[in-house]
Amino acid sequence: MPPDPADAAVVAAVADAHRHEWAFVLAATVRVTRDLDLAEECVQDAYAQALRTWVERGVPASPGAWLTTVARRRAVDVLRRDATLRRALPLLLLDEQPGAEPERPDDHIPDDRLRLVFTCCHPALAETSQVALTLRLLCGLTTVEVARAFLVSESTMAARITRAKHKIAAAGIAYRVPPGEELPARVDAVLTVIHLVFTTGHTAPAGADLMRRDLVERALDLARMLAALLPDDPGVLGLLALILLTDARRETRLGADGGLQLLADQDRRQWDQAAIREGAELVRRALRHRPPGRFALMAAIAAVHSVAPTWDDTDWHEVVGLYDVLVQIWPSPVVALNRAVAVGFEQGPEAGLAALEPLTAEPQLAGYGYLAAARADFLRRLGRNVEARHAYEEALLLTENRAEQAFLAGRLSEIAEPNRT
Amino acid sequence: MPQYLILLYEDEQSWAEASDEKSAEILAEHGAFGERHRDALRGGSALQPQATATTIRGWNTGSPTVTDGPFAETKEALGGFYLIEAADLDEALAIARDVPTPFGGVEVRPVRVFD
Numbered sequence: 370m371p372p373d374p375a376d377a378a379v380v381a382a383v384a385d386a387h388r389h390e391w392a393f394v395l396a397a398t399v400r401v402t403r404d405l406d407l408a409e410e411c412v413q414d415a416y417a418q419a420l421r422t423w424v425e426r427g428v429p430a431s432p433g434a435w436l437t438t439v440a441r442r443r444a445v446d447v448l449r450r451d452a453t454l455r456r457a458l459p460l461l462l463l464d465e466q467p468g469a470e471p472e473r474p475d476d477h478i479p480d481d482r483l484r485l486v487f488t489c490c491h492p493a494l495a496e497t498s499q500v501a502l503t504l505r506l507l508c509g510l511t512t513v514e515v516a517r518a519f520l521v522s523e524s525t526m527a528a529r530i531t532r533a534k535h536k537i538a539a540a541g542i543a544y545r546v547p548p549g550e551e552l553p554a555r556v557d558a559v560l561t562v563i564h565l566v567f568t569t570g571h572t573a574p575a576g577a578d579l580m581r582r583d584l585v586e587r588a589l590d591l592a593r594m595l596a597a598l599l600p601d602d603p604g605v606l607g608l609l610a611l612i613l614l615t616d617a618r619r620e621t622r623l624g625a626d627g628g629l630q631l632l633a634d635q636d637r638r639q640w641d642q643a644a645i646r647e648g649a650e651l652v653r654r655a656l657r658h659r660p661p662g663r664f665a666l667m668a669a670i671a672a673v674h675s676v677a678p679t680w681d682d683t684d685w686h687e688v689v690g691l692y693d694v695l696v697q698i699w700p701s702p703v704v705a706l707n708r709a710v711a712v713g714f715e716q717g718p719e720a721g722l723a724a725l726e727p728l729t730a731e732p733q734l735a736g737y738g739y740l741a742a743a744r745a746d747f748l749r750r751l752g753r754n755v756e757a758r759h760a761y762e763e764a765l766l767l768t769e770n771r772a773e774q775a776f777l778a779g780r781l782s783e784i785a786e787p788n789r790t
Numbered sequence: 791m792p793q794y795l796i797l798l799y800e801d802e803q804s805w806a807e808a809s810d811e812k813s814a815e816i817l818a819e820h821g822a823f824g825e826r827h828r829d830a831l832r833g834g835s836a837l838q839p840q841a842t843a844t845t846i847r848g849w850n851t852g853s854p855t856v857t858d859g860p861f862a863e864t865k866e867a868l869g870g871f872y873l874i875e876a877a878d879l880d881e882a883l884a885i886a887r888d889v890p891t892p893f894g895g896v897e898v899r900p901v902r903v904f905d
Contacts, residue, residue, distance in 0.1 A: 462792075462877070462878045464877075464878075491879075493879055493883070539900055539902075540879050540900045541792045541794075541876075541878045541879045541882070541900055542878070542879045542880075543877070543878035543879065543880060545878075547880065551880070
């Protein structure tokens with residue numbers, strides 16, 4: 370028997386609510402339970418109940434509010450039933466007096482998503498834990514899915530999440546939005562986590578696929594949510610712009626043969642123009658703030674590429690100028706590497722190679738394959754094939770992403786034979 | 791109100807080599823820290839160097855062994871502590887950041903409550 374189309378619509382509605390409302394529902398439920406595990410259980414129950422109830426009564430006008438009400442009612446029930454059992458648990462600290470609110474879960478549902486965001490991304494948690502909690506609590510991923518994203522076993526990831534949740538409660542990481550003076554540093558920690566989710570998805574650290582679309586889309590969802598909650602924060606605008614502008618090229622990063630396509634070789638007509646327009650407008654807004662943040666500058670660099678009709682039209686002078694500012698506010702060796710590459714395209718491979726030279730002694734870049742790959746490319750352009758071959762071989766050893774490996778191996782084979790002409 | 795123990799870990803060699811003026815200056819900073827956070831402070835002390843420590847292990851064996859030295863020998867050794875009250879971890883960290891530790895750093899541990 371074919372599935373009932375009405376049921377299919379309900380399944381789609383629940384899936385959509387899972388993707389877009391999970392953080393809202395969970396954040397509002399945590400306030401009632403003051404316990405992350407119990408809140409997660411209640412929210413999962415609410416989604417399961419939605420599947421059953423919505424088939425009978427139709428999808429409610431506001432699925433998020435419906436789910437929240439059900440989850441919070443369930444939480445109140447459990448708390449009443451297990452009051453003595455739960456008294457021994459350390460509870461999350463709220464910055465306001467827990468009053469009669471849990472008794473009346475149906476009225477006034479607060480938007481507590483920011484509290485949840487700042488709790489997940491608290492700097493007293495290890496960065497890997499911050500990322501795991503963000504995917505689990507804000508995006509609603511299962512532990513198995515989070516484990517797969519970061520290439521660790523399910524048991525390792527489960528232990529990491531349990532440890533982090535326990536620290537939040539036991540060490541007294543409060544469920545609150547930090548006050549004004551702490552806010553910039555705390556927002557930056559959140560942006561770092563979302564950016565890490567994005568980069569992990571954009572170029573998977575290992576495996577057959579260049580990209581992990583699911584992680585890219587989660588990062589985009591998170592950045593959009595944050596932009597809705599903190600609409601005037603330049604860092605948030607910058608990060609959303611960066612993700613949009615970078616991801617606008619998603620369809621062209623692999624060629625017809627499945628091989629990696631460099632920016633220079635991509636078919637720019639296939640870039641997502643709507644994403645580019647939105648990203649470029651966000652960059653303009655983000656850059657109005659002084660000094661510009663690192664994400665706004667990275668987005669501005671991505672925007673320069675996005676508006677160039679062809680690779681040859683790229684305004685490398687502008688790109689290098691933006692990197693000069695970026696390296697000032699964010700003196701990271703990786704930024705310096707990207708700047709050196711841009712110098713190579715602005716002033717020629719000789720200059721690029723010279724700009725890379727001081728970075729070869731940088732311990733942080735010792736295992737970083739893009740340094741060897743950049744050197745290899747400049748050496749190849751200069752016809753210094755013996756040195757180029759060594760650099761390509763080094764780069765090959767330093768990536769476990771198969772699309773990148775195939776690209777580097779292809780370049781290597783082009784210059785494999787000594788030039789006999 | 792939750793309590794937190796701030797453990798001060800510092801390089802004992804640097805303390806030993808510090809001039810009298812430098813030592814007096816750091817102690818004065820601890821005095822000023824104590825004044826600034828008088829409302830949150832519940833206790834605290836400086837400790838003698840880890841060379842004065844004695845370790846006892848094997849409580850459950852019935853005949854514990856007593857040995858000379860600290861529980862774990864480290865370059866940056868436990869040299870003092872403050873017990874504070876704070877509303878949450880952020881408030882505790884704000885106070886902990888203010889503890890003068892020129893030769894090391896601090897560790898913040900929530901005090902466990904049994905009821």
